[in-house]
Amino acid sequence: MSDALANQDANRFEFAVTFDFDGFPTTTVHQSRIQLFEPTRRPTNCERVIKTSWGSALVKGKLGQGHADVLEAMCFRQEKWRLAAAGHIELLIDLYQMRKAANGGFPGSGTQLNVVLDDLMQAIVDIEIPARGIRIRGHIIDEIVESLVTKASRGFGKGRKPGEPRHLTKVTLGRAYVGLVGADLHRHYDPTPISALQFGVSQAIARHIATHSQMPPGGWHLDGLFETVGAGDSSKLGNRRREIKKDAEGLEALGIVVVNGRVTRQRLAQARSPHAPNATSRVSNA
Secondary structure, three states: OOHHHHOHHHHOOOOOOOOOOOOOOOEEHHHHHOOOOOOOOOOOOEEEEEEOOOOEEEEEEOOOHHHHHHHHHHHHHOOEEEEOHHHOEEEEEOHHHHHHHOOOOOOOOHHHHHHHHHHHHHOEEEEEEHHHOEEEEEOOEEEEEEEEEEEEOOOOOOOOOOOOEEEEEEEEEOHHHHHHHHHOOEEOOOOHHHHOOOOHHHHHHHHHHHOOOOOOOOOEEHHHHHHHOOOOOHHHHHHHHHHHHHOHHHHHHOOEEEEOOEEEEOOOOOOOOOOOOOOOOOOOOO
């Protein structure tokens, strides 16, 4: 175990954290349960106060399901990670692979990705989760820089030849998000099928269901899930139900079935990152 992993007190967290885990998580349980990301693909830049039975949050900025797509893709597709000084975590990222995972398996727009990354760096989150002893305030991402690490190109990109070296990217996660990773419960899954869903409410429900290891007897009530993920506006429930219906095929691919207002899960998908075989994967010359 590295010195940074062994000497957690040096990181000055005021609650219990541990980074000695097997594989970096795609997400944590409570970032979905406390509605950190709005249940829409068109979030507004605003200040949101969220209070749930699991905890509370104050979010200043623009965070929606497209932002959750990118963050989960980043964590799932990271090539290596390390705990750095002052309690930060650094991820080594192949932006091309990350964009695919965040866009339903297709590369997507690099310009739009940059907009989403800027939003993730600018947003301020203030989170309290009593059951986990978590109380944090800060940013999700602090810095994004070009890494010294290179990877042979497959020829993707304007003017790029196959085999030509291209630089990977180093993303420094903010201490607030690092605290959440270190103290919260983890979930491991490939986020690509969720990012392929058409509507934010479908994504929010899929992510919320993924936080549960057990399904309630008879499943969940759909209208109750709308309320749980922050989409319970009674004047818009008709639209939300139509969106779920349009995303039915994509939800079924995730093992989530909606019938007569009841939601059941046929399976719980678990997938480890293909590039993170153990907890102490190191980023060299990053």
